[in-house]
Amino acid sequence: MKRLKSLLLATVLCLGASFTMNAQAKVAHVDVNELISKMPAMLDAQKQLEKLSGTYDAEYKTMAEEYQNKIKKYDQEAATVGDAVNATRQTEVQDLVKRITDYRDNAQKELQKKEADMVKPLMDKIKASIAKVGKAKGYQYVLNLADLLLADGPDLTADIKKDLGF
Incomplete structure (x- = not known):
């Protein structure tokens, strides 16, 4: 009976050790922020966004100048025109403010x-490259460096850059 218990205990220990060895997965990390920030296509996209933003800013400034000019003009003429004209102008200014606010919100969206x-x-494209390189190197998990508290393992960022062609 003692031998059976010893044999059973030895079997459990061996199985436990083999499960532990199999449970250790190969893990690497990659810096996705670096990849996206240095990707040539992303640099082109940023230039396009800056150009579009400049267009929106110019239109917004034009609208703001129009508002300022109307306010100045209406303030100067307020005493010389009637209440009906002043009320109409106040409504016009409120509509202009709404138009400017709507424009700004829509531009941001x-x-x-x-x-x-x-x-x-x-x-x-980056995710596909990470999966490709990770599998080719035999990793079961590739984690984003930004999400890690400790990154003391293989870094695949350079390999991913090479795969993406930059």
Whole structure:
């Protein structure tokens, strides 16, 4: 009976040790932020976004100048025109403020949408490259460096850059 217990204990220990060895996965990390920031296509996308943002800013400034000029003119003429004209002008200024606010909000939304539309295919390309390089090197998990508290393992960032062609 003692021999059976010893044999059973030895078997359990051996199985436990083999499960522990098999449970250790190969893990590496990659700096996705570095990849996306240095990717040539992303640099081009940023230039396009800056150009679009400049266009929106110029239009916004024009609208703001129009508002300032109307306010100045209406303030100067307020005492010489009737209450009906002043009320009409006040409504006109409120409409202009609403137009300016709506324009600014829509411009921000358009810029965010454009950025998301440009970044998504690039991120998909990066993810595909990470999967390809990770599998080729035998890693079961590849983690993003930004999400790690400790990154004391293989860094695949350079390999991913090479695979992406930059």
